[in-house]
Amino acid sequence: MKTDNTFESLLVNEQKELLRHAYALVGQREEAEELLQEVALRVLEKKDKFSLGTNFRGWVHRVMKSVFINMYRSKKRHASYCEPLDGIFYHVDNGSFGIMETASGFNDMYRVINGMPDMYSIPFKMLVSGFKYTEIAEKLNLPIGTVKSRIFLARKRLQAVLADYK
Template sequence: MTALEFGYQIDNLTSSLKPYALKLTKDGEKANDLLQDTVFKAYSNRDKFQVGTNLKAWMYTIMRNTFITNYQRMVRRNTFIDTTENNHFINSSSVTIENQAKGNFVMNDINMALDGLKDMYKIPFNMYFRGFKYHEIADKLEIPIGTVKNRIHIARKELKKGLQVYAN
């Protein structure tokens, strides 16, 4: 295939590559840049294309790989490493300091919700929570296994209702 034929086929494919570039970048300008990089790489590496294979798939692969490479470069460029003794990531947002106040409030609310349950629901639920199997709870409390399952289900439902403020 001559360079002119190859160029003509690539030009015909650019209209179908544009939506894929938009899907990857979510930005019109960046999509145009990605499309331009893809076409440039395809022209530069046309000797690697095997005639008779799917040119469209080859172009999509080039575009995807170009996008991934550019994204990785951007991530590396935006990560700053503190060269002090501790080697902390400066722009890392995953490092936060929390005190135990929120956890204490949550545990207090959970305990209050548990205390609000009737004993017939609370006892099987606590046993299950501590690791007892349904049949062990049924044997210990001398009630049918179906009743154990039902009471645990009701306890969960009541706890979920009582702790709805933590649903998010």
């Protein structure tokens, strides 16, 4: 293992490239700096995992990618499942998602979803917001089969009511 001084100097020398990589991943300066800070902390915590003779640059950039993925998943998981993603509702078309293109289509879909009993609308909204079936089942304290069934029925209802928008 490298000495702390050499390890830290390698990290300092890589900061500029790490910031570029972070910016490429997130697209905003503030978020890139936040990601860079998180990566620096993680690398310093895990410096005992780095061994002499391996590619330091490759290792820290891989750590960055892992931290980015974990941050993205965490933000996605904590998104409110009662609100549409990015202000846009999506409609279901043969099991896939697409953007609702008209205002009247948006209003109809919103009306249909909110008109469903909570036992169907809440799991459906959570799924559209990015939760996985297992996460929905945990949060609602339901068996996974029940969650899948309710989401399936909500999709079928939406497809039937919104058939004109296909």
